[in-house]
Amino acid sequence: MNEIATRVLAGERRAVARACTLVEAGRAPDLLRLLQPGHSLLIGITGAPGAGKSTFTDQLIQTIRADGKTVAVLAVDPSSMKTGGALLGDRIRMQRHYQDPGVFIRSMATRGAMGGLAPTTRAMTAVFDAAGFDVVLVETVGVGQDEIDVAAMAQVVAVLLVPGQGDEIQAIKSGIMEIADLFVINKADLPGAEKLFQEIEAEVHGVTPVLKTVAATGQGMAEVWARLQSLPRRVPRTEPPRFAIDHLGIAVSSLDEALRFYQDALGMGEAHRETVAGEKVDVAMLQAGESRIELLQPSEPGSTIARFLEKRGPGLHHIALRVPDLQAAAARLQSHGARLLNEPRIGAGGHRYVFIHPASTGGVLLELIEEHS
Template structure:
């Protein structure tokens, strides 16, 4: 192993930070390193936490981190903000909330915002989880803000996903985008100190009664008051119950088959310069060439 890889595997924080920056900056060193580290991955539990803005994801995450630290586990936290191309308030908030862990080397925190293209963010998030996994972090938490399709894509990268909902979000579960409901292995109804938590649970149960997952798992519903640290143990227990059974393994195969497709697509696209796409677009629009022959030419060249 190279020196950097060796250091990362042995838990060196500075080497880990440097490698994380390589991933964020899309440096070629990142790929070389991750290929080397790959055999060391596959041990961490990758836990996705997603849900609408302000649902209490970070507060919940913070308590889960504390519980895991009390158990003696090391943790990696990746806070992803696909909705904002800028370093927005959400990310700053996450940073501040997790500040209390800053002196603890057992908690490695990284915030990531989209840098232009979302595909790149999904890739960087995957790579970051691989890095933290290889570095021996027992649990890697990926917190994703929002409820859109983009967020769902990122949440799908996790081995087990918590969807955080809050009472009074809308009239019923239908108001929540279907995509986010479908990725939940565990539902956390946070802010259960507010009215409407029971109603939300009934609606969720109604929804779950109608839908059948291919893996046969029925998502658990857990009530929490994250701001008071209530229900954290139950949430973690539900996560572990899902993770312990075989469904999680086939889920990983599904994740990788999707990732491989995306990786291939990115690679192929990277090999055609953007200006060539523009020129070809003009050729087709102005009927100088048909699109099929352009694609065939590219495929032959690659």
């Protein structure tokens, strides 16, 4: 991890790609702690499906590069029902930039998450920031009224609108109107563009700028880029808004036999497998939406999982929750008399974790895992 972090901080593209893979797999909390904040301008690009976000992002990349700045793009795609991975539609639209050493493009799947982003989007942008990119663009999967997570992460948010989609103002007023630092009426060559422009301006009362573009031809993009640079930068929220279930740990006698059910019969995607020598356990981790299923097979007789199987047989072993600050959570638990089974340490996937005895949790072994924010 130290070597990868050093290479990321030096801006090596292969190291950035490797770090992104580790982050998306949930295996990089220590790596993220080694990375230092940079100076990137983090721009969120969002809007309803059909607003032309990918074409807009593609043209914005070209405009930024013409200004001599480097740019990293994180395109959040819908998840494939077959593999759970990104459908890659956005990267295909941006393929003309692949050979440009000043551009780095990465797609990631939502993996069932709502809000237009994926669970590890924030951490991925931290990698790009540390690697020294001047600008980081995050294109969301497409939002509705309450899918506005990008506002908690980006310094500037551009909301794309398009004429001809019915009662536009009422459709967006409930939530997305509140997150925009800049409104962009894309496809402004379509009928109804001027009417929509006037409606939005009347709604925002001059507080939020409204611009028009035709991203397919590049019209208006230079003005958009100039305005994005001049807008006040909001301070992104630095902690996740809530606790979340990271995974369910299930003790099994045979990983291969269990995976035949979860992968072949149930149709779940590929599993990440590793051996955690300190715990004497072989692990297979499968993604299940925002959470995961962790299958645990003892690698040696007498291990904790081996004793669990001898006493109770295969079944639910523990529930794991993600927390923003493990040390603070552990101290709080101890102050309330909870019985911790270990000091925070590194486990499967590179997480820092701590276990809490079932006697303190209502009968279930609970694991807390630190999530880098």
